[in-house]
Amino acid sequence: MTERSSWEEIRDRRMGEPGAKEAYHAAELAYQLGRTVRGLREQRGWSQTELAAAAGMTQSAVARFEAGGTVPSLPVLDRLATALDADLIVRVAPRDHVARPTPEPANRKRSVVDVGPAV
Amino acid sequence: MTERSSWEEIRDRRMGEPGAKEAYHAAELAYQLGRTVRGLREQRGWSQTELAAAAGMTQSAVARFEAGGTVPSLPVLDRLATALDADLIVRVAPRDHVARPTPEPANRKRSVVDVGPAV
DNA sequence: CCAGGGCATAGCGTTAATGCTATATGCAGT
DNA sequence: ACTGCATATAGCATTAACGCTATGCCCTGG
Secondary structure (H helix, E strand, C coil): CCCCCCHHHHHHHHHHCCCCHHHHHHHHHHHHHHHHHHHHHHHCCCCHHHHHHHHCCCHHHHHHHHCCCCCCCHHHHHHHHHHCCEEEEEEEEECCCCCCCCCCCCCCCCCCEECCCCC | CCCCCCHHHHHHHHHHCCCCHHHHHHHHHHHHHHHHHHHHHHHCCCCHHHHHHHHCCCHHHHHHHHCCCCCCCHHHHHHHHHHCCEEEEEEEEECCCCCCCCCCCCCCCCCCEECCCCC
């Protein structure tokens, strides 16, 4: 239909489709992660090609990801984060608990991967 | 080989294989996320079957996930988090920046999904 | 005007996560 | 001993993410 097919299209459709609330979240998540990574990349003055090389992937993969074309897998996110010298943080934080003020030392040299019950 | 095949086996193998540092991270991430979710589930006194129903999946899927049998996708994590009334937090936080003390209100009622350049 | 660099897409083959059903234990409770 | 519930696996079909290659477009420098 309309054959406009493009990642934007795909993303828009996913984010608009009702009944797929989870898919929606995931799509939005993908979108925002893409923008975040793009920001970090540009901040470093790197081209998609360079980031791709550093993360062990190709330019097209980076473009697809940055455009939110697909919901990235954790392995890929990890590689990108590592390439950008950043930490990939994935956590399932219960909302019940009154999360403590997160006494994060703001700079601890943890591993690239940071997981936890979040407080 | 040895045909012992089980998720533990799979996980162990993945976490042990050298040369796949990213895969390692991802596997460990999967493992820990699984334990976190299991903890939250038991904390609620739910059975895998119940959590599965609440998250729109089957008991086997939950078992597989909790055992770290596969690296979960974001959509699945989102559904599980939502079912457990928790927040799924995924972020790529640059290590360079001297992250500020995270002035997190410790209790804001954000969306289920929380993404950002992390400060 | 042409060349080069950077980014967006198209297509396609491969791989891995999901979903489901069925089954094997293990552990109470009766 | 039998029944029922919970968890671990097996096996299989589907789907989607990934990886790669090849273009197309745009913009800028020569």
